[in-house]
Amino acid sequence: MLDIKYLRDNFAAAQKALATRSGELDLSGFQALDQQRRELLSETETLKAEKNKVSALIGQTKDKSQVQGEIARMKEVSAQIKELDERLRSVEEQLSELLMGIPNIPHEQSPVGASEEENVEIRSWGDRPNFAFAPQAHWDIGEKLGILDFERAGKISGARFALYTGAGARLERALINFMLDLHTEQHGYLETLPPFLVNRASMTGTGQLPKFESDLFHTEEVDLFLIPTAEVPVTNIHRDEILNEKQLPLCYTAYTPCFRKEAGSHGRDTRGLIRQHQFNKVELVKFTRPEDSDAELETLLQNAEKVLQLLELPYRVVDLCTGDIGFSAARTFDIEVWLPGQECYREISSCSNFRDFQARRAAIRFRREGAKKPELVHTLNGSGLAVGRTLLAILENYQQADGSVLIPEVLKPYMGGLEKIDN
RNA sequence: GGAGAGGUGACCGAGAGGCCGAUGGUGCUCGCCUGGAAAGCGGGUGUAGUGAAAGCUACCGGGGGUUCGAAUCCCCCCCUCUCCGCCA
Known part of the structure; x- marks a missing residue:
């Protein structure tokens, strides 16, 4: 597997190097998937941070009747997290499938040739x-x-x-x-x-x-x-x-x-x-x-x-x-x-x-x-x-x-x- | 295959819904002490994702579930150990 960061930062160069290998390789979906993944990740992590913070607060509160509103709200947040996580998982699955199918980048010293x-x-x-x-x-x-x-x-x-x-x-x-x-x-x-x-x-x-x-x-x-x-x-x-x-x-x-x-x-x-x-x-x-x-x-x-x-x-x-x-x-x-x-x-x-x-x-x-x-x-x-x-x-x-x-x-x-x- | 007991950081080992990324010990490492060492004392010591950074997020065998909140409760799977069966 290639380094996803390397691929992200050197996409054109990687694509060029990989093109010297035999066989078809379609990398077109990579950039969009990578972008989506990072967006979803940041969204779900923000919600998780919120949930963690409020849940800790609920835990510290002896009288739970005071935090019924918080509890209800967190229930809502949990559902949102679950949905986002599912979308994230699907994107990560596609990304990983793509990544796992990309061959290694040839060594700089390997002779370039078709067969x-x-x-x-x-x-x-x-x-x-x-x-x-x-x-x-x-x-x-x-x-x-x-x-x-x-x-x-x-x-x-x-x-x-x-x-x-x-x-x-x-x-x-x-x-x-x-x-x-x-x-x-x-x-x-x-x-x-x-x-x-x-x-x-x-x-x-x-x-x-x-x-x-x-x-x-x-x-x-x-x-x-x-x-x-x-x-x-x-x-x-x-x-x-x-x-x-x-x-x-x-x-x-x-x-x-x-x-x-x-x-x-x-x-x-x-x-x-x-x-x-x-x-x-x-x-x-x-x-x-x-x-x-x-x-x-x-x-x-x-x-x-x-x-x-x-x-x-x-x-x-x-x-x-x-x-x-x-x-x-x-x-x-x-x-x-x-x-x-x-x-x-x-x-x-x-x-x-x-x-x-x-x-x-x-x-x-x-x-x-x-x-x-x-x-x-x-x-x-x-x-x-x-x-x-x-x-x-x-x-x-x-x-x-x-x-x-x-x-x-x-x-x-x-x-x-x-x-x-x-x- | 049957019955039982377990899987927590490099290792040992606690924790049994919120104060737990996790007490304590060992190891490792840095500092003090020493002529030098040991002992002693003090500090540090997981991995990954994301971010310019602070930070945030995830991970207690793996995967699901319950809950505002799970290492901890429930379900499934895997692995290890003990006994029985079978077998080389």
Whole structure:
């Protein structure tokens, strides 16, 4: 959520900045609603002050017969207050709905552009493998090795689910452990294991609600949502809290499964592990002081890149343009891994600085040393990494002519010393 | 799922229609005292909205209601604890 005061005072500038994002945005009602709200507020508060004053007087008067007129008048005032409050509530509801639907203002340094075509590659790492044979896609490799079973997953659940077996399941688990160990032992993140079902307040805090409810799996009788990313429960760890400046930055990592409806992506990436209703992810989340968030995004991005470097998987880093940045983010870097089976780069991590957008929604603040007023923190997060996509990248990059797949050096200890997966 | 007890400021804990944004204590902080510290003494110490400011308004788990007036009474919901049931 944007700062209403900022929007009020910089309406034209905000509108201009927001126009560089994709999608339609109608802010025309804002100024009138904002005005109405303040008028109603002042009106009802004047009446409340009057009511409070007179009621105190009535309380002090022993002989109530002397104040019958006051009592009657206050009854009238109370009714007026009630009516004004109702109008105020309706205006505030409309205003909040409008405000909650406004995306974050892009970072000044984000490249301006209309779509992903205009994202800017800022660096790449590693050498793409040269194969003396035609590399296969991971779904073929995995099925032939008997470690991925999409057909039975379809039977059990439906489309966009995967069944891992044997070395496949082990490899997924090895990756989770490897990533968590790296981030906790080398990068200083605190491991967490949060709930996978969260309430509306949490989803609203990070920006999934109210706008993107249709992307979420929802449970019927208890009004909970399956998390689409660990960002939601982990960022909400500190919802409605005031942190000490000394604690910052707070850095958390979490492994969780993620659940997404993928509504609107019918027919896209229907094969393989790329786009699943359920997938595993290790997430990195930071809470920082405002002045530190740009630098912290850079280190978070490097922490995510480190996973690919250690796994020796070639990748590139892309600075998302204003038209491609997600709703809540101000700035986003995507890491894209090279997939030889499909001869393209695919997103494997998305690292974002949300600035105070989520913090305002979720009321996550901190108090500076000696300061009276608390301030909003900045929140950041990034995948470190999407586990399923990492596994498929290994299958495609480490595949051999005979159909086997070598295990990356750093994963061998996590695979019980296994050197390669074959039949 | 059943029965009971609770949810008050950073924390503990009073308050049971008006004198309560809330006694007291702990913590924190500033000052005095001290060679320094402890102890002691004195002051300060919630958040938000609105306003140029003084101030005003709201908030005692959440939402409704009764009343001139609600932390306090009534209704619904949520959460925590204890016991029983069930279960990993």
